[in-house]
Amino acid sequence: METQGYEVRKFAGPTKRYCQILNLKDDQDLIEAYRRIHSQENAWPEIRAGIREVGILEMEIYISGNQLCMIVETPADFDWETAMSRLATLPRQAEWEDYVARFQQCAEHASSGEKWKMMERMFYLYE
Template identity: 50%
Template sequence: MKYKRYCKTLKLEDNPELIEQYKKVHEPGAVWPEIIQGMRKIGIVDMEIYIADNRLFMIMDTIPGFDHDAAMKELAEKPRQIEWEAYVSQFQQTSDTATADEKWQLMERIYKLGN
């Protein structure tokens, strides 16, 4: 199956203690089940988040035909999503009312090796 891939970035607060807490929130089994279920329901097949200093980089693989804008709007309305975004905002350089789509900025691919 061919996936659509999106890469996004977000900045955390420049605070080593908060960064470590943010990492713990994303350890296996720590992300609330409703959040994972909501992402899968809108067509997110896989997701990875990487960190360098206080900069996050997300790779999001989605189903073919994924409509990013519509899906992010739908995700924002999923059970507990608003609560999750408010919770993780304490670690992020963002407001506690911002949606995931408002926080995570889409990146433009400027290079690809091969096909």
């Protein structure tokens, strides 16, 4: 586990952040396989390209046990619903969602929006 923190990319213009959660099936072999398919070497190139194509600047997934937290950085004018609707139509996206569902605590053939639950920000260091 990283205790020194993680560097954050800087972007040319204003951005906003979305945070989502999802639980994996509580099976260590499945969790390790899920980690592998998300590695730089094994991630599907069409999925990474699609994420960028809809305007996402950065996406990170953090894990603790079987709990995941996804952080998505976008331009300030990004529209989540429009982008996710478009992403769902891009090459191999539906195939990817069906493939990763076997690792996730979700209904069969659930969309990404049905699997990943948006988190509400409840605190920040107010100015």
